[in-house]
Amino acid sequence: xxxxxxxxxxxxxxxxxxxxLLPGPTAATTTTQALAPTPAERPAAHPNFTVQVVGKGxxxxxxPGLTCPGTVWNETVAHYQKQYQCHVISLAGFGGTAAxxxxxxxxxxxxxxxxxxxxxxxxxxxxxxxxxxxxxMALWMSSTQPEAVGPLVIVDSLPFIGAIQNxxxxxEQVRPMAEGMRQQMSKGSANAxxxxxxxxxxxxxxARITQVTRWALQSDPATVAQAMYDMYTTDLRQDIAxxxxxxxxxxxxxxxxxxxxxxxxxRAIFTQQYAKLPQHRVEMSEAGKHFLMxxxxxxxxxxxxxxxxxxxxxxx
Numbered sequence: 001x002x003x004x005x006x007x008x009x010x011x012x013x014x015x016x017x018x019x020x021l022l023p024g025p026t027a028a029t030t031t032t033q034a035l036a037p038t039p040a041e042r043p044a045a046h047p048n049f050t051v052q053v054v055g056k057g058x059x060x061x062x063x064p065g066l067t068c069p070g071t072v073w074n075e076t077v078a079h080y081q082k083q084y085q086c087h088v089i090s091l092a093g094f095g096g097t098a099a100x101x102x103x104x105x106x107x108x109x110x111x112x113x114x115x116x117x118x119x120x121x122x123x124x125x126x127x128x129x130x131x132x133x134x135x136x137m138a139l140w141m142s143s144t145q146p147e148a149v150g151p152l153v154i155v156d157s158l159p160f161i162g163a164i165q166n167x168x169x170x171x172e173q174v175r176p177m178a179e180g181m182r183q184q185m186s187k188g189s190a191n192a193x194x195x196x197x198x199x200x201x202x203x204x205x206x207a208r209i210t211q212v213t214r215w216a217l218q219s220d221p222a223t224v225a226q227a228m229y230d231m232y233t234t235d236l237r238q239d240i241a242x243x244x245x246x247x248x249x250x251x252x253x254x255x256x257x258x259x260x261x262x263x264x265x266x267r268a269i270f271t272q273q274y275a276k277l278p279q280h281r282v283e284m285s286e287a288g289k290h291f292l293m294x295x296x297x298x299x300x301x302x303x304x305x306x307x308x309x310x311x312x313x314x315x316x
Contacts, residue, residue, distance in 0.1 A: 046113040048100050052088045055081030058150075058312055059123040061114070062088050065132030065157075065290075066227060067219040068212070069095030072131065076293055079301055087126070089114070089134075093223030095215035103223055107133075107230035111140050118148050125150035125245075127312060129304070132157050132290065136231055143239040151311045152247040153304050156290050158273045159236035167272055171233050178232035185225035192217060201255055202290035212291065240277045247280040248307040250300065255289040281307075 052070060054077050062073040070090035077086045091110060092100040100106065114137070118126060127150045130138035135157025142149040158164065162174035192213065199213045253266035263284050270282045283303055288296030 046117050048092045048106070048110045048113055050090045050092075050097065051117070052090075054086045054088065055084055057082075057084040059121075059126035060084045060086050061118075061123075061126050061128045061130075061138075062086055063114075063128065063130040063134030063137050064089065064091065064094065065130075065134050067094050067216040067224055068131070069097060069215060071095070072212075072215075072291075073129075073293075075297070076129070084127070087117075087121075087123075091227075093220035096218035099220035099223050103226040105230075106223070106226045107137065107140070107234070111137060111144060115141055115145055115148055127151050127153070127308065129153040129155070130157065131155040131293065133227060133231060136161075136234075136236070139236050139240055139243070140234070142243045142245060143236060143241075146242050146244040149245060151245045151308065152243070153307065154247060154249045155292050155300075156250060156252045158270065159240055160234070160273060162232045162235065163237070163273070164269065171235050175233055178229050181232070182225045182229040185228060186222045188221035204289055204295045208291065208294045237273055238276060240274070243277060243279075245279065246307070246311045247274075247277055248303065249274060249280055249282045250292055250303065251282060251284045252288050252290055252292055252295075253284055254287050 050070075060080065062070065062076060064070055064072045070088035072095075073086075073088055077088060080086055090097050092098060093103075102109075117123075125148070128138040128141065130136070130152070132155070135152075135154035136159070138149075138152045138154060139157075139159055142152060160169075162171065162178065163169040166173075195216050196209060196213045199209050199216065203209055203212055249270060251266060251270045253261055253263050256266065263286070267282060267284050270284075274280055274282060285292050285296045285299055288294075288299070293300045
């Protein structure tokens with residue numbers, strides 16, 4: 001059982017690694033990328049995020065993970081913009097964007113504002129593609145208002161990260177640890193070298209490691225700390241039973257081979273956490289680390305393309 005314990009610990013680490021070593025805020029570094037969003041000021045209606053809309057067709061919301069701005073989806077947008085209208089989300093406080101005015105109930109506020117955005121923009125059951133925290137947010141949105149959201153593509157995320165080490169864990173049991181983590185992370189304590197080492201556990205390509213590290217260093221520690229706390233103290237394992245739409249879950253395991261994990265043992269964690277989700281399929285990448293759209297791009301698009309073709313129709 002030792003290797004299983006290590007596996008759960010390391011799986012938990014991939015959610016933490018982008019944030020736990022965050023330093024204090026640094027000067028933003030300008031990076032030019034194709035399709036890079038240039039968001040205007042956040043409207044009062046959704047102060048916790050900005051949106052860039054690219055392309056035409058059925059609407060798709062793309063939600064990034066912890067510390068990443070919407071530009072993490074550049075290649076995904078380039079792939080889909082001719083057939084889908086991509087609504088690229090950048091969360092406040094991540095990757096150099098201005099921090100939110102308040103972090104009180106941060107992720108719940110993001111959830112509610114995204115659902116309000118869908119309504120005010122009159123988006124008809126938009127597809128939601130979310131990575132890590134973004135995948136968690138997609139599950140939360142869909143389980144809160146099942147009728148508002150279309151099919152989901154969840155990229156390496158779970159309904160309750162607080163239960164990775166102990167499947168029987170409850171929110172109240174996890175809360176003290178989450179509070180300690182929030183206090184530590186909000187102070188910020190690392191340098192670029194330490195952050196890069198942590199990022200290398202989540203993505204393979206050197207240039208990608210540099211970019212993801214830069215985003216982490218540019219993120220607001222208090223915002224990241226609160227987002228992690230909210231994820232650790234929100235258990236969606238029962239709530240996802242309300243989701244009415246089909247869901248594709250893409251998981252990673254290759255980064256944990258050195259700790260004794262296998263594809264089967266990692267899949268078991270996903271299978272257990274998604275047990276209540278009515279219509280879903282779990283697929284595990286052979287080679288990708290946490291950023292599957294970077295590390296296993298062909299596999300990511302192959303599965304996502306087939307899933308969307310099977311489960312969506314063109315917007316009217």
